[in-house]
Amino acid sequence: MTTIDTFGNNLSKNFEIVNDLPVEQQLETIFRNRNSKTPTGPDPVGLEILPESTKKRLEDDNIEISQGYPEIPPSENIPIYVDEVLKIRSFETPYDDRAKNADPEKKALFGAAKEVIHLTKNIGTEIVGLQLVDLTDEQKNELALLVSERVVVFFRNQKLPPSQQKALGSYWGKVEVHPQATHVNGIPGTTVLWSDYSKKKGNKANFANNGLQNWDVLRYQHQGPFAWHTDLVHELQPAGYTHLHLDAIPSLGGDTTWASGYAAYDKLSDEFKNFLDGKQVELQSLHGYIDRNDPLGGPKQVSRVHPLVRTHPVTGWKSLFINRGHIKRIIGVSPVESDLILSYLFDIFEKNADVQVRFNWQPTQEGYGTSAIWDNRVSQHKNIFDYEGDEPRHGTRVTTLAEVPYFDPNSKSQREALGKPIYKWE
Ligand SMILES: [Fe+2]
Numbered sequence: 093m094t095t096i097d098t099f100g101n102n103l104s105k106n107f108e109i110v111n112d113l114p115v116e117q118q119l120e121t122i123f124r125n126r127n128s129k130t131p132t133g134p135d136p137v138g139l140e141i142l143p144e145s146t147k148k149r150l151e152d153d154n155i156e157i158s159q160g161y162p163e164i165p166p167s168e169n170i171p172i173y174v175d176e177v178l179k180i181r182s183f184e185t186p187y188d189d190r191a192k193n194a195d196p197e198k199k200a201l202f203g204a205a206k207e208v209i210h211l212t213k214n215i216g217t218e219i220v221g222l223q224l225v226d227l228t229d230e231q232k233n234e235l236a237l238l239v240s241e242r243v244v245v246f247f248r249n250q251k252l253p254p255s256q257q258k259a260l261g262s263y264w265g266k267v268e269v270h271p272q273a274t275h276v277n278g279i280p281g282t283t284v285l286w287s288d289y290s291k292k293k294g295n296k297a298n299f300a301n302n303g304l305q306n307w308d309v310l311r312y313q314h315q316g317p318f319a320w321h322t323d324l325v326h327e328l329q330p331a332g333y334t335h336l337h338l339d340a341i342p343s344l345g346g347d348t349t350w351a352s353g354y355a356a357y358d359k360l361s362d363e364f365k366n367f368l369d370g371k372q373v374e375l376q377s378l379h380g381y382i383d384r385n386d387p388l389g390g391p392k393q394v395s396r397v398h399p400l401v402r403t404h405p406v407t408g409w410k411s412l413f414i415n416r417g418h419i420k421r422i423i424g425v426s427p428v429e430s431d432l433i434l435s436y437l438f439d440i441f442e443k444n445a446d447v448q449v450r451f452n453w454q455p456t457q458e459g460y461g462t463s464a465i466w467d468n469r470v471s472q473h474k475n476i477f478d479y480e481g482d483e484p485r486h487g488t489r490v491t492t493l494a495e496v497p498y499f500d501p502n503s504k505s506q507r508e509a510l511g512k513p514i515y516k517w518e
Pocket of ligand 1: 317321322323473
């Protein structure tokens with residue numbers, strides 16, 4: 093019999109029957125064997141396709157790439173069991189949002205910028221004429237506040253060494269270090285997002301299949317980040333300020349779309365808002381692991397319970413904290429009710445263009461990169477795969493983990509707080 097895991101790997105190849113051991117130990121042996129055969133450290137494969145602009149950015153930051161790029165984390169750090177993953181970050185780390193110290197008018201940030209362009213009414217702002225590496229602490233605080241309010245903020249024409257990108261993330265809080273994702277050599281926490289590399293490593297995403305996850309995310313999850321999702325929601329303290337910098341950008345295509353959780357919440361009727369307020373959801377990880385209590389049940393996602401409607405600690409606004417990519421159910425309602433309600437809530441994000449912004453990453457000056465910084469607590473996003481991995485698209489992502497999500501029953505919706513009309517259904 094051939095056993096294929098969700099990664100498409102043939103487990104049977106590695107199967108060594110040790111009859112007097114419990115089955116979970118046999119499985120552990122299989123997985124550890126597989127992990128130990130996975131190459132780690134700088135990957136020579138990446139060097140074959142490394143874009144010139146990325147190479148220059150790495151060299152300018154004195155990053156050693158002669159042996160390979162990107163760096164694959166050590167296989168012994170890859171967790172095998174669900175409980176091992178939960179243990180990695182099961183203790184609360186104090187988090188104090190820097191945006192709380194910001195001038196509400198953001199005079200230091202806006203005063204130094206050449207232009208501040210709001211891209212849509214409800215989400216997305218571009219700042220022109222500032223280098224992220226030059227920001228003062230005061231401006232970093234104000235930028236955090238702007239991201240909290242506008243959900244995503246863009247900076248084109250950036251010279252941003254990966255080490256500086258990590259330093260900015262660390263200023264805002266604890267940077268997430270992924271046990272499996274590749275990162276810039278020597279700088280854990282700078283996750284590499286590089287679709288042509290993934291393609292070379294066997295990812296099968298193409299024009300025909302890259303959207304299938306929008307219908308069945310678990311079945312097609314390993315084809316890429318092309319379904320609507322929110323990053324790392326299974327963490328005790330999920331990602332807050334998330335910063336993707338692209339240093340290689342397709343000549344056409346490869347846009348990213350974001351949707352606002354504040355605006356999505358405000359699409360609902362007051363009756364329905366009241367029903368959802370205070371409910372909890374079971375969110376889950378992308379990767380699957382072995383469940384010790386059901387080792388033959390196949391890979392299980394790590395799950396975590398968080399509020400369905402969460403309050404942003406700085407703006408105080410309510411936001412829908414659900415996404416198609418990483419959610420199991422709403423707690424306290426039947427599975428059928430949960431599926432129906434979630435399907436409707438996904439649609440609110442995905443079908444309403446007035447809660448979304450779509451961004452093309454092209455810089456206006458050749459040789460520069462572009463940054464997007466979004467508040468992952470109050471948004472969803474998806475990458476648009478129209479470039480089909482045929483042109484280089486390379487980026488580094490630094491993610492700051494935020495507070496444990498909470499719901500404050502006294503908090504307001506964005507429209508309520510801003511004094512915009514709230515429509516009543518008679
Ligand atoms: Fe993402």
